[in-house]
Amino acid sequence: MTVHASPAAFTAQPLSTTWQRPLALLVFAWGALLTIFHRDVADLAFIYWNSTTFGHCLFVLPVIAWLVWQRRGDLAQVMPAAWWPGLALVVAGAGGWFLGDIAGVAFARHLGLVLMLQGAVAAILGPNVTRAILFPLAYLVFLVPFGEFLEGPLQDVTTAMTMPLLHLFGVPATVDGVLITIPNGYFEVAEACSGAKFVIAMVAYGALVANVCYVSWGRRAAFVAMALVVPVIANGLRASGTIYAAHLTSVEAATGFDHIVYGWVFFGLVMAAVLAIGWRWFDRDPDAAWVDTTRLQTPPAPADRSAVTGAIIAIAVLAYAVGALLVARSDALPAQLELPDVPGWTRVEVSTRAPWAPWYPTADHVLNGRYADAQGHVVDLAVAVYAGQREGHELVGFGQGLLRENDRWVKVMDEPSIAGGRVERIVAPGPVEREVATWYRIAGTTTASERRVKIETLKAKLIGGPQRGVALHLSAEGGEGPAPRAAIAAFLAAAGPVDTLADRIAAGR
Numbered sequence: 001m002t003v004h005a006s007p008a009a010f011t012a013q014p015l016s017t018t019w020q021r022p023l024a025l026l027v028f029a030w031g032a033l034l035t036i037f038h039r040d041v042a043d044l045a046f047i048y049w050n051s052t053t054f055g056h057c058l059f060v061l062p063v064i065a066w067l068v069w070q071r072r073g074d075l076a077q078v079m080p081a082a083w084w085p086g087l088a089l090v091v092a093g094a095g096g097w098f099l100g101d102i103a104g105v106a107f108a109r110h111l112g113l114v115l116m117l118q119g120a121v122a123a124i125l126g127p128n129v130t131r132a133i134l135f136p137l138a139y140l141v142f143l144v145p146f147g148e149f150l151e152g153p154l155q156d157v158t159t160a161m162t163m164p165l166l167h168l169f170g171v172p173a174t175v176d177g178v179l180i181t182i183p184n185g186y187f188e189v190a191e192a193c194s195g196a197k198f199v200i201a202m203v204a205y206g207a208l209v210a211n212v213c214y215v216s217w218g219r220r221a222a223f224v225a226m227a228l229v230v231p232v233i234a235n236g237l238r239a240s241g242t243i244y245a246a247h248l249t250s251v252e253a254a255t256g257f258d259h260i261v262y263g264w265v266f267f268g269l270v271m272a273a274v275l276a277i278g279w280r281w282f283d284r285d286p287d288a289a290w291v292d293t294t295r296l297q298t299p300p301a302p303a304d305r306s307a308v309t310g311a312i313i314a315i316a317v318l319a320y321a322v323g324a325l326l327v328a329r330s331d332a333l334p335a336q337l338e339l340p341d342v343p344g345w346t347r348v349e350v351s352t353r354a355p356w357a358p359w360y361p362t363a364d365h366v367l368n369g370r371y372a373d374a375q376g377h378v379v380d381l382a383v384a385v386y387a388g389q390r391e392g393h394e395l396v397g398f399g400q401g402l403l404r405e406n407d408r409w410v411k412v413m414d415e416p417s418i419a420g421g422r423v424e425r426i427v428a429p430g431p432v433e434r435e436v437a438t439w440y441r442i443a444g445t446t447t448a449s450e451r452r453v454k455i456e457t458l459k460a461k462l463i464g465g466p467q468r469g470v471a472l473h474l475s476a477e478g479g480e481g482p483a484p485r486a487a488i489a490a491f492l493a494a495a496g497p498v499d500t501l502a503d504r505i506a507a508g509r
Contacts, residue, residue: 022080022125025309029120032313036320037097037113039391044110047145054145056201061143063208067136074291078128082303086123086130090116090312094319101323103458104394110144116316123308128296135211142207147200154196154232159189161236162243171247177413179427182247186431187239188410195235198267202227205271213282223278230277231270238266326461330388331468334508337365339381342495345371348378351477354432358473359404360384362393367505373494377487380475385506388467389457395440395469396450402426402436402473409434418485419492421474422448434475435484441470441502470502 034041048057068075093115100108118137122130130137155178162180166173174181178189206227210220339347350370357368363384372378386395399405408428415423421437428434439446440453443460447453453469460467474491476484495501 019080022082022305025305026120026124029124029309029312030117033113033116033120033316036313036316037109040097040109040113043106044143044145051145053148053197053200056204057143057145060139060204064136064139067139067212068133071133071136071290074289074293075129075132077293078132078291078296079126079299080124080129081126081300082305082308083123083126083300084303084308086119086121086126087308087311087315089119089122090315091119093117093119094315098319098323099458101319101391102326102461103454104389104391104397105454106391106398107144107146109391111141111146114140114144116312120312123312124305126300128298128300132291132293132296139204139207142204147196147203150199151196154199154235155189157232158195158236158239161233162189162240165236165240166243166247169244171244173243177425178410179412180243182243184250185246187243187246189239195232198231198235198270199228201267202231202270202274206274209275209278213278213284215284215288219281219283223274223281226277227274230274231267234266234270234273327390328388329461329464329467331466333364333385333387333468333506337367337383337385337505337508339367339369339383340495340501340504342371342491344494345373345379345491348372351380354428354430354434354477356380356409356426356428356434356436356475358382358384358402358471359400359407360471361400362386363471371491373490375482375490377482377490378476379487379491380473381491382473382475383502383505384471386469389442389461389469395442395457395471396453401471402438415485417448418488419498420446420448421498423485433478433484435478435488436473436475437488439472439498439502441472441499441506443467443469446499446502468506470506472498472502472505 044057047054049055093112095112096115097109097112100106100110100112118140121133121137159175159178159180163173163175166180166182171182180187180189203224206224209227210223214220214223348370350368357380360366364387365383365385367383367385368380370378370380384395386393389395402424403409403411403426409426410428412425412427412433415425415435417423418437421439423435423437426434426436439448440450442453443456443466445452445456447456457469459465474488476487478484482490492498
């Protein structure tokens with residue numbers, strides 16, 4: 001006959017005896033996961049330390065440690081117990097990591113790793129402990145860098161706020177995409193100036209304050225909403241103030257001061273303002289218990305802790321091994337590739353006015369050339385070819401493609417498509433403008449969508465087929481002579497369909 005100890009008998013045991021083995025196994029499982037996926041751990045550490053957008057992630061683990069420490073008295077009254085259903089979260093995380101690995105989607109890999117860490121806690125410590133630390137455990141999600149998709153929309157919001165304010169104060173400003181021009185210079189509402197970094201950080205900050213300072217779900221939701229809106233408004237006021245100061249003084253003086261205050265100083269002031277606004281509605285008693293332990297005493301079905309820990313590691317190893325096998329797939333490429341001859345067009349020297357080339361530092365082949373025809377059209381053709389896709393060696397990735405990170409060229413706005421390609425207008429100091437049309441050729445599919453590139457890469461890795469990837473850019477300068485769009489269209493008419501052109505170049509024909 002099996003005898004189960006009552007909750008009262010359990011809580012009478014010393015905490016070190018009760019928790020020692022479960023915590024040791026959890027540390028072992030986490031250590032194994034972080035070792036197996038060490039590449040992703042290193043990627044995350046690099047992002048946290050070098051990216052101003054995700055610098056706040058450095059504070060997530062200390063915050064979680066503090067949140068768990070606040071619950072230490074409550075945890076002493078809850079029995080840790082291995083729980084097989086907790087492995088479902090580990091499986092979901094491993095599956096997400098696997099798909100992200102073979103598709104080259106860093107977000108999916110990072111989220112998958114965090115889910116596996118959370119699942120390990122649930123599986124080894126059990127449902128009662130998981131519920132007791134549910135918010136700190138869920139807060140691990142903020143270790144995942146996300147939210148960059150907000151940059152474009154917030155650039156538009158910042159621009160839309162700035163222009164009326166400038167006109168209100170009598171500044172003769174005009175706008176073209178993300179470029180705001182005043183009589184003594186022009187400003188780019190860059191991605192870094194969009195306010196996205198503050199909004200992303202304020203999501204984490206708002207969620208923390210909402211949990212720590214409020215009990216009412218309505219007040220929590222209101223505070224999080226305010227934490228999102230206030231930095232957007234503050235950033236619009238900052239951008240307007242900077243340009244107004246430049247109107248009164250000089251662009252150099254205004255931007256110099258803006259670069260000093262635009263960072264943690266500005267963010268700290270916004271955080272303080274949000275907290276001050278929400279202060280009067282705090283409704284959590286500082287002495288109230290964090291967890292209702294009376295509802296966390298039902299023991300789960302018994303499970304062997306060592307077996308559960310072994311299953312966690314086995315799931316992770318399987319995902320990593322199968323992923324590595326599929327990611328290794330690639331096609332053979334010719335040793336040398338050449339740009340094609342195009343009827344009616346001749347190769348000419350590259351631009352000396354404002355040279356431009358896309359950035360594909362890990363491509364197997366990169367080709368750049370300039371063509372001209374008898375009608376005065378001049379087009380730059382740039383091609384990057386990959387034998388296969390893998391992490392750090394992929395057709396679509398952060399800081400590469402049309403523009404490199406911190407490029408002298410900046411994007412102004414999207415233009416109407418040409419032959420299914422994505423067309424973007426970019427500008428360099430001078431100013432010199434270009435229109436660039438972009439296509440990707442992957443697994444026999446031609447697309448202008450970066451998301452479609454990832455989907456086709458995933459399909460090719462899973463079911464086989466062509467692994468080769470090609471990025472093709474056609475660009476023309478604005479200014480005197482034929483319009484850039486007309487030049488690009490004329491070149492395509494002579495060179496043939498984009499898919500045929502990309503295949504010819506990649507095959508060395």
